[in-house]
Amino acid sequence: MIERIKDTLSLPVVTELQSLRETLWLNPGVTTAEAGLKRVGLTRADADDAEARLQRFAPLLAKAFPETAAMGGIIESDAIPLPHMQAELEKAAPIQGNLWIKKDSHLPVSGSIKARGGIYEVLAHAEKLAIEAGLLTTADDYSVLLSAELRQFFSQHKIAVGSTGNLGLAIGIMSARLGFHVTVHMSADARQWKKEKLRLHGVEVMEYEQDYSVAVQQGRRAAASDPACFFIDDENSRTLFLGYSVAGLRLRRQLEEKGILVDATHPLFVYLPCGVGGGPGGVAFGLKLAFGDHVHCFFAEPTHSPCMLLGMSTGLHDAICVQDIGIDNRTAADGLAVGRASGFVGRAMEQLIDGCYTLSDESMYDLLVMLDRTEGLRLEPSALAGMKGPLHVSSNGAYQRHLGLTATSMAHATHLVWATGGGMVPEKEMLQYLAKGKR
Numbered sequence: 301m302i303e304r305i306k307d308t309l310s311l312p313v314v315t316e317l318q319s320l321r322e323t324l325w326l327n328p329g330v331t332t333a334e335a336g337l338k339r340v341g342l343t344r345a346d347a348d349d350a351e352a353r354l355q356r357f358a359p360l361l362a363k364a365f366p367e368t369a370a371m372g373g374i375i376e377s378d379a380i381p382l383p384h385m386q387a388e389l390e391k392a393a394p395i396q397g398n399l400w401i402k403k404d405s406h407l408p409v410s411g412s413i414k415a416r417g418g419i420y421e422v423l424a425h426a427e428k429l430a431i432e433a434g435l436l437t438t439a440d441d442y443s444v445l446l447s448a449e450l451r452q453f454f455s456q457h458k459i460a461v462g463s464t465g466n467l468g469l470a471i472g473i474m475s476a477r478l479g480f481h482v483t484v485h486m487s488a489d490a491r492q493w494k495k496e497k498l499r500l501h502g503v504e505v506m507e508y509e510q511d512y513s514v515a516v517q518q519g520r521r522a523a524a525s526d527p528a529c530f531f532i533d534d535e536n537s538r539t540l541f542l543g544y545s546v547a548g549l550r551l552r553r554q555l556e557e558k559g560i561l562v563d564a565t566h567p568l569f570v571y572l573p574c575g576v577g578g579g580p581g582g583v584a585f586g587l588k589l590a591f592g593d594h595v596h597c598f599f600a601e602p603t604h605s606p607c608m609l610l611g612m613s614t615g616l617h618d619a620i621c622v623q624d625i626g627i628d629n630r631t632a633a634d635g636l637a638v639g640r641a642s643g644f645v646g647r648a649m650e651q652l653i654d655g656c657y658t659l660s661d662e663s664m665y666d667l668l669v670m671l672d673r674t675e676g677l678r679l680e681p682s683a684l685a686g687m688k689g690p691l692h693v694s695s696n697g698a699y700q701r702h703l704g705l706t707a708t709s710m711a712h713a714t715h716l717v718w719a720t721g722g723g724m725v726p727e728k729e730m731l732q733y734l735a736k737g738k739r
């Protein structure tokens with residue numbers, strides 16, 4: 301074992317993770333949004349460019365996926381308050397402010413947060429290929445890309461990706477719809493129904509008995525030997541990250557429309573389930589661009605897969621994985637079953653996020669049942685990871701004082717739990733989730 305990893309084994313935070321207890325890590329490196337954003341290596345202009353690209357593709361999406369037509373081909377989710385869930389959670393401990401949820405679980409096309417980044421990267425790649433071939437200009441109506449001629453063109457190109465399920469679903473469905481030959485390399489965690497759904501769409505699915513890192517590695521290897529194949533790199537892609545970032549920018553307008561104030565005395569806390577980091581990292585980047593110092597972001601991970609907490613707290617990022625400290629990366633939260641975090645995202649977030657916390661699979665199942673019972677909202681286990689965050693923040697007076705937030709400001713706080721998936725889980729599968737939580 302390399303020396304740097306051995307040195308971390310005596311750190312209290314590592315011992316705490318090894319105990320598999322639920323834990324909170326507050327980031328000592330967090331600074332102002334202005335300073336923190338400079339570390340990302342991407343800018344507001346990059347995020348605006350992603351939004352403009354999605355606008356160009358809106359006519360195509362409206363035609364390709366009729367369920368998006370009512371929104372004009374814009375893939376976006378609702379944000380709603382959860383008063384009954386809040387009342388239920390408060391039986392255990394008070395929550396200062398109001399609990400809300402962001403329903404990326406119900407995004408059209410693929411039913412998870414991956415309908416942002418995953419679809420965006422496929423579209424960006426298709427646009428680049430078509431423009432380079434002289435088949436498209438940015439002034440065109442992009443629905444021409446659905447023509448037989450363009451379909452024939454895209455069918456000569458391949459796309460590959462490694463995934464625990466949802467990224468594969470988003471990329472597979474979008475790529476296949478445009479005519480690409482697409483291969484999804486699925487880790488052992490991936491649910492059977494996701495593989496079956498992809499095969500129905502004509503996607504090639506490769507299955508592995510190992511975890512996410514191996515699936516990604518295999519995908520990368522297969523793509524490297526084929527010049528016609530474009531590999532979507534979940535561990536490093538800036539394009540995926542920017543696709544996710546659009547959510548943060550759009551949330552500003554959405555909360556304004558709902559009369560939710562975010563300013564120095566009305567803080568916004570956002571809790572993001574984290575796997576490899578691209579989804580929560582990209583959203584957090586967009587949130588910081590939109591709300592500056594008034595938004596506070598936390599990443600949430602399973603006790604058995606705390607890769608981002610481990611990488612950020614030790615400063616080793618992708619040079620360490622949970623298996624290095626004896627943790628097995630086995631969790632029912634398949635969207636979060638990642639043992640090694642993205643080094644790019646970990647470093648980009650060093651000064652931007654307020655912290656990370658872990659929760660057990662049992663907690664996720666319990667919260668899954670509670671949310672169904674109180675609000676009639678059904679999510680997959682990963683998507684409940686954010687739900688513990690408001691309790692951490694509300695019970696931590698020292699943290700609130702450090703932010704300079706008074707009791708009055710906290711009473712005006714909005715706690716937004718990012719629900720990242722579950723809208724397309726088959727009924728039979730959902731009933732099994734609900735049964736586990738009721739045990």
Ligand SMILES: *Cc1c(COP(=O)(O)O)cnc(C)c1O
Pocket residue numbers: 412413414466467573574575576577578579580635636680682683720721722
């Ligand atoms: C992918 C995913 C996440 C986390 O996104 P990463 O980019 O892997 O960090 C969270 N929840 C669900 C349901 C997901 O599918």
